[in-house]
Amino acid sequence: MSVSTHIRFILVGTQHPGNIGAAARAMKTMGLSRLVLVAPEKPLDEVAFRRSAGAEDVLGDAPVVQTLAEAVGDCRLVLGCTARSRRVSLEELLPEVAGQRAVAKAGERAEVAFVFGRERTGLTNEELQLCHAAVHIPSNPDFSSLNLAAAVQVLAYEVRMAQLGEAAMPVAEPGFGEAPASHAQVEGMFGQLAETLDQIDFHKGRAPESAMRKLRRLFLRTELSEQEVRLLRGILSDAQRMARLAGGSAN
Incomplete structure (x- = not known):
């Protein structure tokens, strides 16, 4: 089973269906297919499928759940993508490091999630509390707001590069050690x-x-x-x- 099958991208409270379609396209270009939607403001529509531009299967297979806790319940590594400094104190990773850590953890057959927040307000403090670390894209401080699909593309690219850099990922033998907690x-x-x-x-x-x-x-x-x-x-x-x-x- 491919490492990428253990990595999911989660979009929380997305306001524009077209951004979901563009995010699906960004994922598929990097060999990723597991998309999860948490309480989107609007259902997927014609614009979403048109902007997916060939990634209709990623959209069609995306489950819709109501809470982030439900979306990450079986994950061992949850990385929250945020552009803001918040009161929630989390280890902050650059995208390259986040991609490497995600691929390494997925190589252990552990479930991994990248979480992206709302277009205008991002993730809430309560949602960030569910994450193990934060990922910050070091954009221009004078114009730091990335489009949702662009942020997804950056992280999907780093996951792809980390996979290409791992010619042979070590896989834990079944039954070795204690089962990790979900x-x-x-x-x-x-x-x-x-x-x-x-x-x-x-x-x-x-x-x-x-x-x-x-x-x-x-x-x-x-x-x-x-x-x-x-x-x-x-x-x-x-x-x-x-x-x-x-x-x-x-x-």
Whole structure:
């Protein structure tokens, strides 16, 4: 199975169907075919298929889902493409490095996603929280806004170049080591962690967002396995049980 079959490009909240068609064309020219649409403002229309210019199959096969979390639930590497400096603290990659990292991870038969936001406003902070790293295209600072399809073309090209540079990608043997946790499993652990910190009064009146951002960065760097997520969730469950007991005895 080709490395490119493990790489998907996700368009979030796209406002103009023609941009989706142009993005599909940009992908297909670089040998990529997995396109996912998250809550597009308008359905695909004649303009979208016309602008795909031969990539009608990419459009026709593109699933439509309602949330980014659903689109990346089975991914082990999620790269959010953004032109803005935001409060969400993420490792920032140049397109070349992002392409190389994506191809290396896909070579392990892991699912990888590049995420592109809305034409006018990009990705929200909440959506960027679902990403492992941000990708920034170093465009002219005086005119930094790229068309959506142009941004897709840049990243698709870097993925193509990374593939061409990898003559023989190492493939992990089935059953070797522990199975990596899916994006959905890790997000479930983060949800339980946030609940637990509230229950044990870890924040003590402070805003919880800062601590959770730091904890997310810490755990995302480790690439948790399914077994490790289960272990952590077991610890959190015991902490929650003790917090309930402590709360009951205090009454």
